[in-house]
Amino acid sequence: MASESMSPELMRCVADRFKALAEPARLALLHALRGGDRTVSELVEVTGMGQANVSKHLQVLHGHGFVARRKDGLFSWYSLADQDVLRLCDIVCGRLEKEASAQQRMLANG
Amino acid sequence: MASESMSPELMRCVADRFKALAEPARLALLHALRGGDRTVSELVEVTGMGQANVSKHLQVLHGHGFVARRKDGLFSWYSLADQDVLRLCDIVCGRLEKEASAQQRMLANG
DNA sequence: TCACTATATTCCTATCTGGTTGAGTAACTG
DNA sequence: CAGTTACTCAACCAGATAGGAATATAGTGA
Numbered sequence: 001m002a003s004e005s006m007s008p009e010l011m012r013c014v015a016d017r018f019k020a021l022a023e024p025a026r027l028a029l030l031h032a033l034r035g036g037d038r039t040v041s042e043l044v045e046v047t048g049m050g051q052a053n054v055s056k057h058l059q060v061l062h063g064h065g066f067v068a069r070r071k072d073g074l075f076s077w078y079s080l081a082d083q084d085v086l087r088l089c090d091i092v093c094g095r096l097e098k099e100a101s102a103q104q105r106m107l108a109n110g
Numbered sequence: 111m112a113s114e115s116m117s118p119e120l121m122r123c124v125a126d127r128f129k130a131l132a133e134p135a136r137l138a139l140l141h142a143l144r145g146g147d148r149t150v151s152e153l154v155e156v157t158g159m160g161q162a163n164v165s166k167h168l169q170v171l172h173g174h175g176f177v178a179r180r181k182d183g184l185f186s187w188y189s190l191a192d193q194d195v196l197r198l199c200d201i202v203c204g205r206l207e208k209e210a211s212a213q214q215r216m217l218a219n220g
Numbered sequence: 221t222c223a224c225t226a227t228a229t230t231c232c233t234a235t236c237t238g239g240t241t242g243a244g245t246a247a248c249t250g
Numbered sequence: 251c252a253g254t255t256a257c258t259c260a261a262c263c264a265g266a267t268a269g270g271a272a273t274a275t276a277g278t279g280a
Contacts, residue, residue: 011134017202019132024121074226074277092127184247184256
């Protein structure tokens with residue numbers, strides 16, 4: 001997979017997935033969902049964002065399969081669709097930590 | 111890591127990393143670098159993009175540590191900094207493949 | 221039916237950024 | 251030194267989008 005040649009369409013699909021994660025607001029929502037299912041209102045309260053904004057970002061995440069939605073009466077319960085998104089974030093966070101500690105060593109030895 | 115609470119700054123850093131990958135042009139450059147080191151001109155030829163455009167995208171990737179640069183006379187040789195970016199792309203590609211095959215099953219079973 | 225609540229959607233505006241163009245910089249050649 | 255090559259930088263424009271306000275939709279209960 002992802003080997004020899006990649007079609008421009010596939011490239012765009014992959015880029016769109018990354019773009020869905022390339023927004024602090026959406027990362028905050030995903031982070032809030034680590035604790036379990038949440039309704040939109042709960043996410044509004046936790047993140048401090050506007051309701052329309054939260055709803056809109058959740059649509060993006062849901063459209064790309066990063067979160068699952070379950071309707072229950074008036075409420076929409078959102079949850080992490082799987083562990084992939086956490087793996088993605090962990091790789092990036094690992095890089096940032098590695099760079100931060102490397103920079104600290106630079107300052108210490110420099 | 112990436113556990114309990116994440117500062118808004120960290121959230122922004124992570125989002126910026128994803129944003130660097132959220133562009134088909136940059137993914138095309140990274141893909142071209144899978145085969146080994148390449149000069150800017152080579153990448154221009156392979157991708158069909160403009161030279162200034164390639165150079166600018168490479169600055170972004172380099173600024174976020176995804177590619178390494180080595181200067182040799184007139185040439186700038188770019189290469190993948192490490193395997194992390196491939197792992198990230200593989201996770202996303204794996205998702206896309208899984209969804210594609212699931213959709214095929216949907217169509218087959220109706 | 222009407223009001224109320226939770227969520228989704230639409231419209232608007234400010235901001236950001238990808239791509240292009242043209243100028244600028246640095247290294248090699250003669 | 252001038253000329254060429256390889257690359258980078260700066261300015262511009264067009265398209266995309268995050269955020270907020272207002273509105274729409276849908277479920278609930280009186």
